[in-house]
Amino acid sequence: MISKLLIANRGEIACRIMRTAREMGVATVAVYSDADAKALHVRMADEAVHIGPSPAAESYLVGEKIIAAAKETGAEAIHPGYGFLSENAGFAQAVIDAGLIWVGPKPESIEAMGLKDAAKERMIAAGVPVTPGYLGEDQSVERLKSEANAIGYPVLIKAVAGGGGKGMRKVDAPGDFEASLESCRREAKASFSNDEVLLEKWITSPRHIEVQVFGDSHGNVVHLFERDCSLQRRHQKVIEEAPAPGMDEATREEICAAAVRAAKAVDYEGAGTIEFIADASEGLRADRIFFMEMNTRLQVEHPVTEEITGVDLVEWQLRVASGEPIPLKQEDLSINGWAIEARLYAEDPAKGFLPSTGRLDVLRLPRGARIETGVEEGSEVSPFYDPMIAKIVVHEETRDEAISAMDEACRGVAALPVKHNAWFLSRLTGMEEYQQATMTTGTIEARHNELQAEPKPSKSLLAAAAMDAFFEHVPFGETERAKGLLGFRLNSAPQKEVALSLSGSRIHAPLDLPSGYEFFDGEATWWASQHHAYFEDGAAFVLPAYRAEGTGHASAADGAIIAPMPGKVIAVDVAEGDTVTAGQRLMVLEAMKMEHALTAPFDGTVTELSASEGGQVQVEAVLCVVEPSE
Known part of the structure; x- marks a missing residue:
């Protein structure tokens, strides 16, 4: 068994790997950039090595620095996590050439599945169904436009080396093709240093179904059932669950068998995911589920699979990388209950999901849920990396119970001044499409107006904020007497409301003492007011008394x-x-x-x-x- 492990990653996945390594008695080494010098994963590790400036291209993406850190600390193995260098076959080979253990699939397996066009050709040969499209070498604009016309609109342009929703564009009409192709290629070049694309037929009622597979060096490959990742925005997953709702046993057996064939076709070792697109216009049917791509790494959403199977996938990774066989056989694996994961991001859904950066002065994550995070109160959300704050995971006996638990968990999130999407996640769990499992990958876009509408404080919250603002300058010990004079004004009618500022706009809140309201040092115990900040149903509101000073801010x-x-x-x-x-x-x-x-x-x-x-x-x-x- 590996005795010391270097994690070539950061944030929540680095912390996640360290937790399992510690339980297994494996020492851990963190690497960090300038921006991450005080990060949680650095403090969790047994040792930490600085590898460069904040931009990932100068630190986390420099394989030579990571291998040097492993050598310097005596680490025997490198775990890449996900993202960064996790699917870089050249880096995997460099790790092996340096005499270290690579906790992941063989470089040739990564390479075989790294380019989507070549991977599809291999899957066709293995008898795995694929989506109709164009995989040709001719990358001229004229040829691509011609193929798109032949496929029929809408079509999907995808970077052959893409992933994580980057380098993907849906095109609805011929007139939009060239501009979408240009943008897709530019993004693909920046993200993957490869601007080649493929085309796929856009499926009009698509659900994203993926199967967790695992292989070892002894020729064994098993699946750990499927996940549904259909709730997406900009091709990035937002909420995932396992198992997939509406999946009957016959369809499950076929899709999981196809996933195992796909893994065996590339002699796969370690954790991987076979991703499928399903035409759900008539429900989930085996003859309408097509291979999209393989992710040759651990997935962001792996916790939902762990929750329903009772398996620690990171432990399996470390054991298989050490030469051990997969701990369980296929017949030993079964589905237990229902698990849902929501990605809590530092972003503003009301403003087109613009990323939000800065210090998390307030961060309260829900109790009773599994929380995977790489930050804590006081941490910085950096502009250099993915803006994930945490993954919230719930596991219950039924899907309805899991949805209810996730909704409650999202409503319990409190964070400031960084914006976040907890209230948006709560709205997703409450959608009829999600409740009835009729969602598709386009549901969020179709309902974005109502889903992304900026949340408004309730009347009760406004009343509490008005009370705080009214009593803000009451001398200590005078609160009870002030209550008796609530709203009193000399030679004038009693004051009935208070002017508050919400996002720079003036609003009027009722000045009324609700039954049961307790006032302690300017804070409302209901909403944990801090510096005029209130938290309600996963949203944060800053409501100071209004000052008519003007901001002079351009708009x-x-x-x-x-x-x-x-x-x-x-x-x-x-x-x-x-x-x-x-x-x-x-x-x-x-x-x-x-x-x-x-x-x-x-x-x-x-x-x-x-x-x-x-x-x-x-x-x-x-x-x-x-x-x-x-």
């Missing part, structure tokens, strides 16, 4: 195009003096590995332009100004 209403987050300008489509129309793309900002298009708020003329391609910008910087047409 889109003024024609100012403002950077919604720190990032890099990767494209500028206009110049000063250009005439633009409402909705026209002005520039593209890249932040946290995703592209964000900034558009004109109305018809007008670009009168100022301060952004330039390749430039770094800070949050709320004015990038250009559009003067409205007469």
Whole structure:
């Protein structure tokens, strides 16, 4: 068995691996960048090695530094986690060549499944059903457009080396094809250093079904059943569950057998996931489930599989990497209950899921759920990496019970000043489509207006905030007497409401002492008010007394195009003096590995332009100004 393990990753997955390693008596080594010097995974490890500046390209993606850290500390093995170098066949081979143990599949297996076009050809040979599409070598715009026309719209453009939702674009009409292809290639080049693409037929009622597989060096391959990951936004999973709702035993047997064939076709060792797209227009049927790709690593959503099978997949990884056979045979594995995982991100759903960065001055995660996290109260959410705060996992006997438990858990999240999506996750669990298991990968997009609408504080919360604001300057010990004078004003009618500030806007809250309200040092015990902050149903509200001072802040209403987050300008489509129309793309900002298009708020003329391609910008910087047409 491995005695010392280096984890070539960060955040919650590094902490997750360390927890199992510690239980197995395996010493751990963390690596960290400048931004992560005080991170939780660094403090959890037995040893930690600094590997470079904050950008991943200068630290976590530099294989030579990671291998050197392993040598320096005497680590015998390297676990890549997921993301970063986890599916880099060259790095896996370099680890092995350095005389270290690679906790993952063989480099040739990674390479075989790394390019989606070649992987599909291999799956066809193995008898695994695949989605109709184009996998050719001719990457000219003309050929791709011709193939898209032959497939029929809508089509999906996918980077052949892609993953995590990056380098993917749905195209609904021929006129949109070239612009979508350009954007897809640019994102793929930046993320994977490969801008080649393939085309697939877009399935109109798609569900994302994946099967957890596991192989060892003794020729054994088993599956650990399926997961449903259909609730997605921008092709990124948001809520996952196991097993898949609506999956009958016959269909389960066929899809899981196909997944095992897929793994055996590449002589697979370790943890992997075979991802399928299902045409669910008539429910889940084996003849309408198609191979998409294989992820040759541990998945973000692996905890739901662990919860329903009772298996520790990281323990299995370490045992198999040490040369041991898979601990259980296929007949020993079974499904127990229902598990759901929700990804709690530092982002603002009400503003198009823009990432949010900064210090987590307040962070309270729900009790009673399994929490996988790499941060704690006081930690920084960095702009350099994926903005995940935590994974919330629940396990109950039935799906209905699991949904209820997840809803309660999401409503219990409290975080400030960083924005987060807990309230959005709660809304997802309450959707009829999710409750009835009729959701597809397009459900969130189809219902985005109601799902992403900014949450509003309840009347009870506003009343509590009004009380706090009213009593804020009452001298200590005078609270009870002040209560008796609530709303009193000399020579005037009693005050009935208080003006509060919510996101810079003035709102009026009723000044009324609710039954049972307790007032202690300016805090409402119901919502743990801290510095005028209140938490309700997974949302945070900052409600100080309103001060009519004006902010002088530029806004889109003024024609100012403002950077919604720190990032890099990767494209500028206009110049000063250009005439633009409402909705026209002005520039593209890249932040946290995703592209964000900034558009004109109305018809007008670009009168100022301060952004330039390749430039770094800070949050709320004015990038250009559009003067409205007469």
